[in-house]
Amino acid sequence: MIYKKDANFPYPILSSNTFAYEESDFMIKVSFEEDGDLYKFKIQNNLTSEFIKNLLYSEGAQYLLVIQSKDTKFFSLEPNNLQVEIPKNRMSLSSRTSIQMHIVANEDISFAQNNELNSFYDELKASITVPKFAMLGFSNIVTFEGGMKNPLDLFEKRLDPQLSSAIKFELGSECIIIHFRDEEMQFQSMAKANAFLNPYLYTGLRMALERFISTYAEEDDDVVEISQITQPKDLLDYKLYNLMVSKSVEELSVDNIDEIIGRISHQIIEKYVKAVKELIAHED
DSSP: OOOSOOOOOOSSSSSSOOBBBOOOOEEEEEEEEEEETTEEEEEEEEEEOHHHHHHHHHHHHEEEEEESSSSSEEEBBTBBBEEEEEGGGGGGOOOOOOOOOOESSSSSSOOOOOOOGGGGHHHHHHHHHHHHHTTEEEEEOOOEETTSSSSOOOOOEEEEEEOOOSEEEEEOOOEEEESSSSSSGGGGTTTTTHHHEEEEEEEHHHHHHHHHHHHHOTTTTOOOEGSSSSOSSHHHHHHHHHHHHHOOOOOOETTTTHHHHHHHHTSSHHHHHHHHHHHHHOOO
């Protein structure tokens, strides 16, 4: 099965919106293509828990890929080979396909040495043992909607030397498009270039979420109850909706928009500040 919200587990679980772990995260992106008689899924994951990583590479745990469409299939994946090829005669895909990665214990796992848990578990973790075959963590859900090829790609960068301004933001049909007049504005020659782009991404996210509010809030209101709206048909709004659902965002409003950006972007400003500090330290 696919976990759409935090389930009740009798022990700490790693997920994209967990409070059991201090800083660890588990997010995936999925690329999909058809190649003759095969469906090919390739997973790119962001798993920051060293405790869980060590279990995966020591075979104390394993990745389990869940693909839910007309059928629901489960596939074991090796940590160094996060992809699967499925003969088309083994699986039928509908117009909507949801994908999630699970991490499952291959043996009884003691949490006594798990130093990534929050302080609540300091006196409890020595008594926590997760049994074989039990869930250790689950990722966000990636959903392919019709011809949507990049379900998690929120941004697209374009270079336009004729641009009348240094930078321009555009809310496209599927992505937030950032137009640059000059390549240097993308910091491509610098280490941690992606982190230096984060203020641009923050601005784009704010624009997109402000439009989301104006589109889906009730008349004369500036609050969107996420669980009360129907899934958006606009692909960019659909991606934002999925991100908010995956982070258990219940309400989006003008007043909490910056808080929501922080939740769905996984510390976008903090990463920018850290990159700036590292640059300054390196110069010294």
